[in-house]
Amino acid sequence: MDSIQFGRRVNYWRTRRRISRADFAALMGKSLRWVEELEGGRRQADPNWSVMVLAARHLGITVDRLMSEVIDTECAGESDIEAVRRVLQRHDVITGSFDRSSTEPHPVQALRRSLAYARTGFQAGHFAQLGSELPKLLVDAARAAHHHRGDDRLGAYEVLSLCLELTEAAAIKWGDSQLAVVAGHRAVTAAEQSENPVTMASAARHLGDAMTNHGEAAAAATVVLAAARRLEEDLLHCGPDGYSVLGMLYLKAAMAAAAAAEADDRAPARFARRVPDYLDEADEHAARLGGDENRLWTSFGPTNVSLYRVASHVYLSEGADAVAVAAGIPADAFNELPRERRAHLLTDRAIGEKQAGLREKAVDTLLEADELAPEEVRCRPRTRWLVEDLRVLGVRSAEGRLRMLADRCGLPR
Known part of the structure; x- marks a missing residue:
């Protein structure tokens, strides 16, 4: 069993047992960073037997059960989704008006590590666990943005925006488009405070995705295209990160246009004919990037453009074309x-x-x-x-x- 599979099993059972990472680290006699790396599959190529035995003991299961290929898939429950919603409704999180307690705000680098851990889980297809991870991450990032100063404050706003993006993405997976729109709007606001054009573009593409899924596809296309035009010059000077998020804006524009065409009973062609143009624009930025990369968790590159071509054909009920592109x-x-x-x-x-x-x-x-x-x-x-x-x-x-x-x-x- 490789380290990624083992880390996934540890994470599953730790979450199921409702043991925090900090407590599990204490039980294992390790640091919090060690647990994050273990669950993220970054500790070693093949887990040591002693680690397996100790982890199973503290998780209250046998080693065989820990290593079993069969893991029950648990979807995010309403209580988990509601916990995220409650955090977004908190006055201090909305306004950033945290009291100046004696507790130091989290360092930006620590927040980035926590965000990377959560994002890695999302890209591995583990959406349910975000219901328990996002509330604390959102509060910690919002509090850091309020208390830090100078470059640290800009960095904290960047992390806060990315955390809100992740909340939007998770809400889409959970089927809660309204929650996704709220998180998407907040992400754009935080991104503006970061003064980072890459972060601004990334937040705009997530807002576009949320609006499309919420039945506001025509407006979503307008939003992401406006962001692309406003930020394009800066993004082209930001190198691969800039190419990636700029390309993603055009991919989201293509999806929004396809969804708008599907929803338009009078003149769907006016939206549908724009879809290939936006996809071609994204292809140009993928060519500029030079290959498939995962900068800012975009997975952007020529292959992801093909994925969006498949998705746009599906939106337009062009099933045979979708199958052909996928093949x-x-x-x-x-x-x-x-x-x-x-x-x-x-x-x-x-x-x-x-x-x-x-x-x-x-x-x-x-x-x-x-x-x-x-x-x-x-x-x-x-x-x-x-x-x-x-x-x-x-x-x-x-x-x-x-x-x-x-x-x-x-x-x-």
């Missing part, structure tokens, strides 16, 4: 993407296969996605709806496999 993505490039991105592509491809009448193939594609990132399949409303649609439409020889997948999603028989 053209090189296997090695696909395998280099974070698990969340790979599973997201597979679920988009499955929707395209359903649209194209390839329903048996759609079931197999969903099962492939489920192996990569179970929460992307079992917990997201859009995927559960797809499973329900396939059950109604019928999948012939794949009925047994679909029944197994529906059981995993907790759908009634």
Whole structure:
């Protein structure tokens, strides 16, 4: 078992046992940083047996159970989502008016490490755990932005904006688009305080994503395009980070335009014809970047542009085109993407296969996605709806496999 798999299992059982990282570090006789690296798969190539035994003991399970390939997938509960919502509704978090207690604000570098840990979990497809991680991270970042001064204050606002972006992204996965819009707006406000054009562009693309998912696609396209035009000159001087977020703005514009076309009953073509132009613009920035990278957790590059081409075809009900684009993505490039991105592509491809009448193939594609990132399949409303649609439409020889997948999603028989 490699370190990433082991770290995932430790994180799962620690969260399930409601043991904080700090307490688990104390039980293991290690530092908090050590636990973060262990759960993030960065400690060693193969976990030591002594570490496995000690971790299992403090988690209250056998080593066999800790190492088992079978882990029940738990989706974010309403209590977890409500905890995030409550933090965003706190007066001190909204206004930044934290009292000047004797407690020192968290150093910016420590906040960056916590953010990186949470973001790594998201890109691995672990969305439920963010419900317990985000509230503290948001409060700590907001408090640091209020108390720090000078460059540290700018850095704290940058981290706060990125934490709010992560909240937006998690809320989309949880199916709460209203919460996503609130977090997206707050991220843009914090990004402006950071005075960093890369952070501003990143926040704008997340707000666009939230608005699109909330049924405000035409307005979302306007927002992200305005940000791209306003910030483009600065971003082009920021190197690879700037190319990445600028390209992502055009990808979000493409998705917003596709969603606006789908929602327009009078003249959908006026939005649909813009989609290829925005995707081509993103391709130009991907070429400038020179390959696939994961700067600022964008996964931006030529491969991610292809993923968005698939998604835009799905939005426009062009299932056969979506399947064809997905088939053209090189296997090695696909395998280099974070698990969340790979599973997201597979679920988009499955929707395209359903649209194209390839329903048996759609079931197999969903099962492939489920192996990569179970929460992307079992917990997201859009995927559960797809499973329900396939059950109604019928999948012939794949009925047994679909029944197994529906059981995993907790759908009634």
